[in-house]
Amino acid sequence: xxxxxxxxxxxxxxxxxxxxxxxxxxxxxxxxxxxxxxxxxxxxxxxxxxxxxxxxxxxxxxxxxxxxxxxxxxxxxxxxxxxxxxxxxxxxxxxxxxxxxxxxxxxxxxxxxxxxxxxxxxxxxxxxxxxxxxxxxxxxxxxxxxxxxxxxxxxxxxxxxxxxxxxxxxxxxxxxxxxxxxxxxxxxxxxxxxxxxxxxxxxxxxxxxxxxxxxxxxxxxxxxxxxxxxxxxxxxxxxxxxxxxxxxxxxxxxxxxxxxxxxxxxxxxxxxxxxxxxxxxxxxxxxxxxxxxxxxxxxxxxxxxxxxxxxxxxxxxxxxxxxxxxxxxxxxxxxxxxxxxxxxxxxxxxxxxxxxxxxxxxxxxxxxxxxxxxxxxxxxxxxxxxxxxxxxxxxxxxxxxxxxxxxxxxxxxxxxxxxxxxxxxxxxxxxxxxxxxxxxxxxxxxxxxxxxxxxxxxxxxxxxxxxxxxxxxxxxxxxxxxxxxxxxxxxxxxxxxxxxxxxxxxxxxxxxxxxxxxxxxxxxxxxxxxxxxxxxxxxxxxxxxxxxxxxxxxxxxxxxxxxxxxxxxxxxxxxxxxxxxxxxxxxxxxxxxxxxxxxxxxxxxxxxxxxxxxxxxxxxxxxxxxxxxxxxxxxxxxxxxxxxxxxxxxxxxxxxxxxxxxxxxxxxxxxxxxxxxxxxxxxxxxxxxxxxxxxxxxxxxxxxxxxxxxxxxxxxxxxxxxxxxxxxxxxxxxxxxxxxxxxxxxxxxxxxxxxxxxxxxxxxxxxxxxxx
Numbered sequence: 023x024x025x026x027x028x029x030x031x032x033x034x035x036x037x038x039x040x041x042x043x044x045x046x047x048x049x050x051x052x053x054x055x056x057x058x059x060x061x062x063x064x065x066x067x068x069x070x071x072x073x074x075x076x077x078x079x080x081x082x083x084x085x086x087x088x089x090x091x092x093x094x095x096x097x098x099x100x101x102x103x104x105x106x107x108x109x110x111x112x113x114x115x116x117x118x119x120x121x122x123x124x125x126x127x128x129x130x131x132x133x134x135x136x137x138x139x140x141x142x143x144x145x146x147x148x149x150x151x152x153x154x155x156x157x158x159x160x161x162x163x164x165x166x167x168x169x170x171x172x173x174x175x176x177x178x179x180x181x182x183x184x185x186x187x188x189x190x191x192x193x194x195x196x197x198x199x200x201x202x203x204x205x206x207x208x209x210x211x212x213x214x215x216x217x218x219x220x221x222x223x224x225x226x227x228x229x230x231x232x233x234x235x236x237x238x239x240x241x242x243x244x245x246x247x248x249x250x251x252x253x254x255x256x257x258x259x260x261x262x263x264x265x266x267x268x269x270x271x272x273x274x275x276x277x278x279x280x281x282x283x284x285x286x287x288x289x290x291x292x293x294x295x296x297x298x299x300x301x302x303x304x305x306x307x308x309x310x311x312x313x314x315x316x317x318x319x320x321x322x323x324x325x326x327x328x329x330x331x332x333x334x335x336x337x338x339x340x341x342x343x344x345x346x347x348x349x350x351x352x353x354x355x356x357x358x359x360x361x362x363x364x365x366x367x368x369x370x371x372x373x374x375x376x377x378x379x380x381x382x383x384x385x386x387x388x389x390x391x392x393x394x395x396x397x398x399x400x401x402x403x404x405x406x407x408x409x410x411x412x413x414x415x416x417x418x419x420x421x422x423x424x425x426x427x428x429x430x431x432x433x434x435x436x437x438x439x440x441x442x443x444x445x446x447x448x449x450x451x452x453x454x455x456x457x458x459x460x461x462x463x464x465x466x467x468x469x470x471x472x473x474x475x476x477x478x479x480x481x482x483x484x485x486x487x488x489x490x491x492x493x494x495x496x497x498x499x500x501x502x503x504x505x506x507x508x509x510x511x512x513x514x515x516x517x518x519x520x521x522x523x524x525x526x527x528x529x530x531x532x533x534x535x536x537x538x539x540x541x542x543x544x545x546x547x548x549x550x551x552x553x554x555x556x557x558x559x560x561x562x563x564x565x566x567x568x569x570x571x572x573x574x575x576x577x578x579x580x581x582x583x584x585x586x587x588x589x590x591x592x593x594x595x596x597x598x599x600x601x602x603x604x605x606x607x608x609x610x611x612x613x614x615x616x617x618x619x620x621x622x623x624x625x626x627x628x629x630x631x632x633x634x635x636x637x638x639x640x641x642x643x644x645x646x647x648x649x650x651x652x653x654x655x656x657x658x659x660x661x662x663x664x665x666x667x668x669x670x671x672x673x674x675x676x677x678x679x680x681x682x683x684x685x686x687x688x689x690x691x692x693x694x695x696x697x698x699x700x701x702x703x704x705x706x707x708x709x710x711x712x713x714x715x716x717x718x719x720x721x722x723x724x725x726x727x728x729x730x731x732x733x734x735x736x737x738x739x740x741x742x743x744x745x746x747x748x749x750x751x752x753x754x755x756x757x758x759x760x761x762x763x764x765x766x767x768x769x770x771x772x773x774x775x776x777x778x779x780x781x782x783x784x785x786x787x788x789x790x791x792x793x794x
Contacts, residue, residue: 024056025049025056025057025058025059026056026057026058026059026079026080026146026147026150027059027061027077027078027079027080028045028058028059028060028061028078028079028080028081028082028146029061029063029069029072029073029078029080029081029082030042030060030061030062030063030081030082031063031064031065031066031068031069031081031082031083031084031087031095032062032064032082032084032111033064033065033084033086033087033088034084035064037134038062038064040137041060041062041082041137041142042060042062044137044138044139044142044143045058045060045139045142045143046058047139048139048140048142048143058143058146061078064087064088065087065088065089065090066087066089066090066095066098066099067089069081069083069099070098070099070102073099073102073103073106074102078103078106079106079150080106080107080108080109080146080149080150081099081103081106081107081108081109082109082111082146083095083096083099083108083109083110083111083128084111084112085110085111085112085116085119085120085123086116092119093119093122093123093126096108096110096123096126096127096128097126097127100126100127105153105157106153107129107149107150107152107153108123108127108128108129108149109128109129109130109131109132109145109146109149110123110124110128110130110131110132111131111132111134111137112131112132112133112134113133113134113135129148129149129152129153130145130148130149130152132145177197178197178198179198180197180199181199181260181261182199182258182259182260183196183197183199183200183201183202183203183204183240183257183258183259183260183261184196184197184199184200184256184257184258184259185197185200185211185216185256185257185259186247186249186254186255186256186257187216187220187254187255187257188249188252188254188255189252189253189254189255190215191215191216191219191220191255192213192214192215192216193211193212193213193214193215193216194212194249194250194254195212195249196208196211196212199259200259203230203238203240203259203261204230204232205232205233205234205236206232206233216257220244220255220257221244222244222245222246222255223242223243223244224243225241225242225243226241226242227239227240227241227242227262228240228242228259237263238261238263239261239262239263239266240259240260240261240262241259241260241262242257242258242259242260243257243258244256244257244258283301283303284303284304286303286305287305288305288397288398288399289303289305289306289307289308289309289310289379289396289397289398289399289400290302290303290305290306290395290396290397290398291303291306291317291322291395291396291398292386292393292394292395292396293322293393293394293396294391294393294394295351295391295392295393296321297321297322297323297344297347297348297351297394298319298320298321298322299317299318299319299320299321299322299325300318300319300393301318302314302317302318305398306398308400309369309371309377309379309398309400310325310329310369310371310372310377310398311371311372311373311375312325312328312329312371312372321344322347322394323340323343323344323346323347324340326343326347327339327340327343328372329369329370329371329372330367330368330369330370350363350383350394351392351394353383354383354384354385354394355385355392357384357385359385361384362382362383362384363382363383363384364380364381364382364383365380365381366378366379366380366381366401367379367381376402377400377402378400378401378402378405379398379399379400379401379402380398380399380401381396381397381398381399382396382397382399383395383396384397413576414576416600435756436755436756436757436777437756438476438756439477439756439776439777439778440683440685440686440756440777440778441685442473442476442477442777442778443683443685443686443689443756443777443778443779444683444685444686444688444689445469445473445778446470446473446474446477446778446779446780447686447689447690447692447693447778447779447780447781447784448685448689448692449466449469449470449473450470450693450780450781450782451689451692451693451696451781452466453466453467453470454781473778477778493534493536494532494533494534494630495532495533495534495535496530496531496532496653496655496656497530497531497532497533497535497538498528498529498530499529499530499531499533499538499563499583499585499650500524500525500528500529500563502535502538502539502542503522503524503542503561503563503585504522504524506539506542506543507520507522509543510542510543510546510559510561513543513546513547513550514546514547514549514550514559515550517555517556517557518549518550518553518556518557518558518559519557519558519559520558520559520561521558521559521560521561522560522561522562523560523561523562523563524562524563525563525564525565525583527565529563529564529565529583530583530652530653530654530655531583531630531650531651531652531653532630532651532653532655533630533650534626534630537626537630538626538630540622540626541622541623541626541627541648542561542585542587544619544620544622544623545587545620545623545646546559546587547619548619548620548644548646549587549589549591549644552589552591552592552593552643552644553589553590553591553592557589557590557591557643558589558590559587559588559589560586560587560588560589561585561586561587562584562585562586562587562588563583563584563585563586564583564584564586565581565582565583565584565652566581566582566583566584566649567580567581567582568580568582568649575635575637575647576633576635577633577635577649578633580651581651581652582632582649582650582651582652583649583650583651583652583653584647584648584649584650585647585648585650586645586646586647586648587645587646587648588643588644588645588646589643589644590642590643591643591644592640592641592643593638593639593640593641593642593643593644594636594638594639594640594644595640596639599636599638602620602636603620603621603623603624603634604617604621605617605618605621606618606621607621623646623648627648627650630650631650631651632648632649632650632651633648633649634646634647634648634649635647635649673697673698673699673785673788673789673792674698674699674700675699675700675722675723675792676699676700676701676702676717676719676720676721676722676723677694677699677700677701677702677721677722677723677724677725677788678702678704678710678713678714678721678723678724678725678726678742678749679691679694679701679702679703679704679725679726680704680705680706680707680709680710680724680725680726680727680730680735680738681703681704681705681725681726681727681754682705682706682727682730682731683727684705686727686754686777687703687705689781690703690725690754690784691703693781693784693785694784694785694788697785697788699788702714702717702721706730706731706732706733707726707730707732707733707734707737707738707741708732708733710726710738710742711738711741711742714742714745714746720746720748720749721742721745721746721749722748722749722750722792723749723750723751723752723788723791723792724738724739724742724743724749724750724751724752725752725753725754725788726738726739726751726752726753726754727753727754727755728753728754728755728757729755729757735753735755739751750773750791750792751772751773751791752773752774752775752787752788752791753772753773753774753775754774754775754776754777754779754784755774755776755777756776756777758776773787773790773791775787
């Protein structure tokens with residue numbers, strides 16, 4: 023414990039020694055307390071010099087010094103060492119001066135004549151203590167003042183209004199922000215009632231109307247405080263007008279957004295950074311069958327798993343979907359604004375519907391982080407429409423291609439018919455001239471046989487091009503199939519099982535029975551060749567009512583009789599399906615087929631008003647479905663008709679023959695003249711009219727080719743009939759009556775002979791026309 027350093031400024035040395043003795047005595051007695059160390063100087067100047075070195079704890083000052091008098095010395099000491107306490111030593115006659123000294127800074131005063139050691143020591147210690155307390159008080163007071171100034175500055179500059187109310191609700195303080203908020207100055211506010219009831223509250227809102235009529239929405243908080251020693255209320259006011267407007271705008275924007283989202287035809291979903299769904303609109307409910315309440319708050323991968331996982335594989339699918347969505351989130355997070363990632367997949371909706379959905383993922387950047395936006399568009403109907411459009415387009419292209427090939431085939435068949443007419447005709451004439459046993463007879467028969475095979479080939483071409491001559495009848499298709507049972511079993515062989523399932527009721531159609539048999543035979547042969555190791559051929563008939571073309575591979579709506587032939591052979595690859603009906607197209611080895619079997623089927627069915635559809639796949643056999651219009655007429659019994667071979671009796675009369683093909687013309691002239699007819703032969707219409715002009719007798723029959731370079735057959739016949747109205751007419755052509763009718767030149771009841779024809783056929787036709 024250090025001694026108290028006492029500086030005694032006293033010009034009386036004797037008195038100074040007395041003071042020193044007193045302090046020494048006290049130090050010896052009060053050992054538990056700090057002792058005293060005395061420094062004595064006789065003048066103020068010397069005292070100030072000691073103070074300059076520091077270390078002085080207390081000053082004992084005589085107010086009457088050689089170089090200082092009165093309070094001057096005290097003032098100088100306080101200025102030099104304001105923290106060192108001063109105790110004034112004075113005589114009784116200077117009491118007023120001593121009291122004044124305390125007022126200006128001295129801690130105490132002692133009378134020299136009444137000085138006691140203990141009183142002196144106590145006065146010194148108290149002076150030091152009081153000086154310490156006074157300094158601490160001053161320091162804290164300064165801090166408080168500074169803090170109060172800071173607080174006042176904060177309040178004065180605060181953007182929030184601050185008002186102090188007494189318990190009567192009268193304004194005692196208002197900062198500038200409060201004045202601005204209410205639109206009134208402080209003098210107008212102070213001393214005035216606040217106006218609204220005020221109670222302690224956490225937060226309430228007020229609508230403040232300013233003197234100028236403007237409004238402000240204010241958020242008010244009220245707390246208890248003490249003001250001027252009395253209970254008061256601190257009211258803090260925050261102008262939230264802009265915030266309220268922003269919130270209202272946000273609510274309006276959210277309502278608009280919600281309306282847009284809910285009215286959107288595309289599904290909209292949003293998930294957060296953890297993959298939890300936070301948005302799921304009505305369109306998404308419709309697409310997926312999952313309601314908003316079912317999915318909000320659920321992980322997106324859980325929901326996605328419900329829309330596509332195979333039964334029993336949910337766990338694996340869930341983990342795979344979780345990884346996929348995490349990867350998608352990372353990819354989307356790196357996308358620049360306005361970009362998206364799109365994909366297309368099939369989902370299984372909650373109600374079991376399979377939907378084709380296009381999904382676009384895009385980032386939504388917010389203050390709280392990145393969200394993953396998802397727009398789902400149901401493309402099921404669009405894809406179905408596109409598939410239907412493609413099917414119809416392919417069907418149209420296929421029909422156009424077949425039509426083009428048909429026109430080409432018809433033209434080729436017409437030219438071949440002219441050639442074969444001459445070959446077969448002159449062959450017949452040659453054979454008629456030969457006697458039995460003639461060694462050349464065999465060659466002639468071979469020529470005729472080859473010519474008839476060629477004619478059959480041409481007939482198949484014409485069947486494909488729908489230009490053969492049909493003789494349709496109302497028949498029961500069941501009877502045709504049943505009547506061919508034995509023939510078909512021999513045709514397909516014993517290693518192929520034939521199973522026939524016929525409709526319970528009559529399957530009436532209007533077809534050419536011979537051509538219908540050809541259709542069945544061609545399909546049976548095709549099935550046989552597709553099952554080299556054996557198998558099964560199933561023939562079925564039935565009735566079909568088509569209401570939607572898509573259900574029956576594009577067959578138009580209507581009532582149809584169905585003939586279906588199914589084999590379990592090798593099947594047909596997809597790339598060949600569209601070509602199987604093309605003429606001369608075959609997958610068989612060279613020499614194993616003409617490629618006309620299926621094209622003939624196509625042509626006969628199409629010419630009969632029906633449709634052929636094929637389903638097949640490699641290793642799964644083939645099914646040919648033939649749709650024929652249902653006929654309401656009574657069915658006749660099918661019967662085969664064979665052309666007569668009995669020689670035609672001789673005839674008489676004059677025939678005008680117009681044929682632009684010389685070989686056909688010469689053959690016909692030879693046959694008819696041998697039968698006794700007088701024939702006027704012409705190579706074109708104009709030549710025929712010239713012959714007619716020079717011939718004065720009657721014309722009994724006009725035989726005319728339908729299509730000639732300068733004048734067609736009907737135009738020629740019209741000119742001839744004007745001069746010979748009783749003449750009969752027989753048209754010949756390599757084209758079919760149907761094709762000629764389309765050309766507008768042949769009436770349905772007009773006698774007609776299709777090329778190629780034999781000598782007997784043309785002779786029979788002439789006899790029938792002249793005899794009718």
